[in-house]
Amino acid sequence: MNTGLITLEILGMIFILAFAGLMLVVALLGRKRPARRLREIPAFAKLNRAVGLAVEAGNRLHMSLGRGQLLSQQSAVGFVGLSILDRIARWTSFSDQPPIATSGEGTLSTLSQDTLQKAARSVGADYDPSRGRLAGITPFSYAAGVMPVIHDEGVGANMLIGSFGSEVALINEAGERAGSLTLAGTDDLSGQAVLFATTQEPLIGEETYAGGAYLGASGLHDASLVAQDVFRWVIIGLILISVVLKLAGVL
Amino acid sequence: MKAPISTAVAMAIGLIVLLGYFLQLDLLISLRIVLLEWAVMLVAVALLVGVANLFYVHWRKVATSQPNNLYSLVLIVMLIATLAIVGWFGPTHPYSLWLFNNIQLPIETSLMALLVVVLAYAGVRLLGRKSNLLSIVFVVTLVLILLASGPLFGLDVPGLNELRGWIAQVPAVAGMRGILLGVALGIIATGVRVLLGADRPYGGN
Numbered sequence: 001m002n003t004g005l006i007t008l009e010i011l012g013m014i015f016i017l018a019f020a021g022l023m024l025v026v027a028l029l030g031r032k033r034p035a036r037r038l039r040e041i042p043a044f045a046k047l048n049r050a051v052g053l054a055v056e057a058g059n060r061l062h063m064s065l066g067r068g069q070l071l072s073q074q075s076a077v078g079f080v081g082l083s084i085l086d087r088i089a090r091w092t093s094f095s096d097q098p099p100i101a102t103s104g105e106g107t108l109s110t111l112s113q114d115t116l117q118k119a120a121r122s123v124g125a126d127y128d129p130s131r132g133r134l135a136g137i138t139p140f141s142y143a144a145g146v147m148p149v150i151h152d153e154g155v156g157a158n159m160l161i162g163s164f165g166s167e168v169a170l171i172n173e174a175g176e177r178a179g180s181l182t183l184a185g186t187d188d189l190s191g192q193a194v195l196f197a198t199t200q201e202p203l204i205g206e207e208t209y210a211g212g213a214y215l216g217a218s219g220l221h222d223a224s225l226v227a228q229d230v231f232r233w234v235i236i237g238l239i240l241i242s243v244v245l246k247l248a249g250v251l
Numbered sequence: 252m253k254a255p256i257s258t259a260v261a262m263a264i265g266l267i268v269l270l271g272y273f274l275q276l277d278l279l280i281s282l283r284i285v286l287l288e289w290a291v292m293l294v295a296v297a298l299l300v301g302v303a304n305l306f307y308v309h310w311r312k313v314a315t316s317q318p319n320n321l322y323s324l325v326l327i328v329m330l331i332a333t334l335a336i337v338g339w340f341g342p343t344h345p346y347s348l349w350l351f352n353n354i355q356l357p358i359e360t361s362l363m364a365l366l367v368v369v370l371a372y373a374g375v376r377l378l379g380r381k382s383n384l385l386s387i388v389f390v391v392t393l394v395l396i397l398l399a400s401g402p403l404f405g406l407d408v409p410g411l412n413e414l415r416g417w418i419a420q421v422p423a424v425a426g427m428r429g430i431l432l433g434v435a436l437g438i439i440a441t442g443v444r445v446l447l448g449a450d451r452p453y454g455g456n
Contacts, residue, residue, distance in 0.1 A: 209437025
């Protein structure tokens with residue numbers, strides 16, 4: 001076994017353990033202190049308003065979870081989407097038009113049905129299994145499957161939080177034509193460039209992963225934002241030190 | 252904590268898989284491989300469940316005469332036909348390949364062509380919707396890259412290719428790495444939250 005590889009693996013484990021440790025410490029300290037004020041992300045402010053307006057106007061909320069596969073790193077953004085779906089489903093399941101979730105992957109579709117069912121049960125509302133749907137399993141069949149949902153089912157706001165490529169532009173266009181608000185975030189770089197050009201409120205970079213904290217999911221969500229900020233500065237510091245060492249001829 | 256058993260099982264399996272990546276112990280590596288093989292099988296079963304759900308949603312749309320139910324009927328007919336043909340003859344039989352090459356491929360290619368128009372229109376509309384410095388930089392960069400990437404009526408604008416190369420290799424890569432670092436930290440944060448039971452996408456909330 002390569003010694004360098006083992007060292008990198010140990011470093012990786014230390015990084016994860018330190019991250020988790022910091023999250024736990026911040027979450028425990030946060031219990032005794034008043035709630036932290038989070039930087040304003042316009043997309044999440046609009047999401048809160050959109051949820052209220054949709055319920056009042058009798059419109060439906062549509063959540064699209066993308067095509068992130070469970071066994072890849074794309075699963076993380078899918079989990080964030082499910083976490084947001086859980087929050088908005090709990091707020092709106094009692095309305096006349098409960099939310100709909102679409103996804104482009106079998107496990108995400110099953111998990112979205114589970115999330116919607118739990119949310120409906122928690123507020124004593126009826127659950128309809130057709131509210132959690134598999135729209136298509138290739139990028140364009142997925143987009144083609146989502147577009148009629150936006151057009152035909154009285155959707156007032158769309159939240160696209162998951163792994164999307166450039167096909168997300170077609171979904172956004174459907175939202176524009178239907179006159180519904182669209183908020184979107186993806187882990188894919190080309191998808192983010194497309195979202196910047198086509199969405200009213202794009203979520204760029206790590207903003208997508210902050211959804212749970214901004215919707216008040218739990219103290220650990222807030223703590224994870226603090227840990228991300230701390231480790232971002234650590235990484236920036238390491239990059240700058242590396243640059244200086246390289247310029248000095250040490251590396 | 253509700254549903255403590257599912258939460259404990261998920262956390263334990265997550266930890267075993269994670270430790271299996273970092274610690275080169277035979278037992279952990281074997282466990283990780285077995286658990287990932289199970290997950291692959293579950294993903295395949297979930298896909299079947301998803302397809303059954305797709306059928307059910309469109310069947311109900313047809314049965315209850317919802318708007319645009321003709322498209323749902325076409326989807327159901329094609330789903331059954333594709334399952335029958337590919338299931339009977341196999342995925343590499345000429346009939347199965349005919350379905351793929353003459354129905355799915357042209358439709359997806361058409362959508363890709365439509366995407367080009369949508370993106371070009373969005374690029375133009377961006378300045379009207381968000382007329383700020385970032386949007387101007389975005390559109391100017393886009394135009395420069397497009398001009399340098401395609402044939403410009405046989406004209407050779409001096410410095411354009413060099414400018415394109417510089418944009419692609421310096422500011423684009425710098426921005427891309429910054430965004431990727433943020434995404435990587437977001438992925439770690441989400442993973443740790445799942446391991447600690449704060450996010451439970453598997454049920455048990």
